[in-house]
Amino acid sequence: MKRIHDSFDRQSMMTTLGATLGKIADGHVEIHAPILPSSQQQHGYGHAALTFAIGDSAAGYAALTTMAPDQEVLTAEMKINLLSPAAKGPLRAVGRVIKPGKRLVVVQAEVFDGQTQVALLQGTMVPVGNGTR
Amino acid sequence: MKRIHDSFDRQSMMTTLGATLGKIADGHVEIHAPILPSSQQQHGYGHAALTFAIGDSAAGYAALTTMAPDQEVLTAEMKINLLSPAAKGPLRAVGRVIKPGKRLVVVQAEVFDGQTQVALLQGTMVPVGNGTR
C-alpha cells in the first residue's frame, strides 16, 4: 500500500540500516535488512537494535494496514526475545496483526536470519491522528 | 570500567547512532545519544530503535558491572514502553541492575529527552563466556 511505502521512505533510520519493504498484505508486512558493518554489536553480529528496528517496524506497518486512511501508527510497547545471534544476514522481519482494534492493535513479529529465527516480538500499536500523538 | 569502554567501542551501531558512554558505577551505566538526521522515524522524531538501542545497551552494561571479568553480556529479552516522542535530544539512557544473579540479571532502563522521560525498559541479561553464547 502506498501509505506504507510513503511512511517507510520518510524513516531515515530505515535508510541508515539499509532496510527495505518486502511483502505487504492485510495485517502482514515484511521488512528486509542486511547486517551492515555499521549495524553490529561487539562480536560482529547484527545489533539487537537492528533486529528490534525491523521487527518493530514490520509489526507497526502490519497494524497500519488495519487502520483508517487518515491514521498513523505508534508503538505503545514492544517486547523482544532474542533467540539466536544474527550472524549472517540478510535479516527478514515478518510482522502480523494478532488482534485489530480501534484503540489498540496487538501485534507480533518474527525475525529470521536465513532459516534461523533470531527473535520473537509481541507488542501494542496505537492509531494516532495525522502527525499528532 | 575499562571492559565496558572496550566493548562499547567495538559496537559499530553505537558509532552509527552517535552514542557515547556516560556515568559508570556498580550496577549503573548511562549512555547519551543525539537524535541524528539519520536516526529518525517518519515524523522527524527519534526512532524507537534509537531509544531501544541506548536503553538496552545501558541496561546491559549495568549488568556487566556485576559479572565476572571473563564474562560478556547478552540480552535475553527486553520490553520497552514508549512514553513520549523523542523530540529534541540529546537522549540519556540510565541503566540499572534490579537483581543480579549467576545465570540471569534483571535490569531496568529509563530514557530521557531533557527532563522528559520517553521510555521505560525492563528485561533480562545473561552472562556468556568470552565471545561464545
Place this chain on the structure above:
Amino acid sequence: MKRIHDSFDRQSMMTTLGATLGKIADGHVEIHAPILPSSQQQHGYGHAALTFAIGDSAAGYAALTTMAPDQEVLTAEMKINLLSPAAKGPLRAVGRVIKPGKRLVVVQAEVFDGQTQVALLQGTMVPVGNGTR
C-alpha cells in the same frame, strides 16, 4: 478512595487469594496477600499467578486514581520478571503510575516478600467507560 474499595470488593479472585487493599494515594496503591495453602505452586512457594494477581491489581488501581470518576480500568498488557521465590508471605505489592494519559496509562509494580523483592512488573492500563470495554 471509595471507588477503588468498591471495585476491589467485587473481585472474587481477590477474596479467593485472601488479598486486601493497603495504602492508597494518587498514582500509588498497595495490596497485601498471604501465601495461602490454596495459592501454592509445586514446591510450596507462592504461585506466580498470586504474585501476578496482586502486582497487576495494585498497578491497575494506581492507574485508576488518575482516571475520571466514571471510568474503569483494564489491563492491556503486563510483563512480570520473577526475581526470587515467594517463600513466606505475606506479600506486599506496590503499584505506581509511571506515565498517566487519556488513552494509555503506563504502570509499574514491585512485589515484596518481607524485605525481599520477588517480582517487578511493567505494563499498560486503559480506561474504559463504566462496565463496557
Place this chain on the structure above:
Amino acid sequence: MKRIHDSFDRQSMMTTLGATLGKIADGHVEIHAPILPSSQQQHGYGHAALTFAIGDSAAGYAALTTMAPDQEVLTAEMKINLLSPAAKGPLRAVGRVIKPGKRLVVVQAEVFDGQTQVALLQGTMVPVGNGTR
C-alpha cells in the same frame, strides 16, 4: 508425561482455579479451566490472573517436556497481552516452545474462551535442579 501430571497435581493454585491438564506433546501442553465464581474480576469476567495462571503454566510445562528428567521449570519472565474479556469459559490455554535451550527456553501461550482468543503470552522459562533454584 507422568512428571507433568505429578508437578501439576502438587500446584494447589491449579486446584483452586479448577484447572486441569489437557493435551500433552513434545513442546506442547494445554490446560483447561472454568471461570469459577471465585475467579472473577469486578465485572464478572474471568480475572486476568486466571488467564495468566493457565497460560503461564501451559507454557512452563511445554518447556518442561524439553528438559532433562531431573530438572524442574521456573518462569523467569512472562508477558501477557489481554485481547478480549474472558466472558464465558471454559478457558483453554495452549503452551508452546518457541526455542529450547540448556539455560533458557523461550515459550508462547495462547488462551481461548471458546473460539475467541483472549490472551497471548510470551516469556522465558529456566530449568532448575530438583527443588532448588
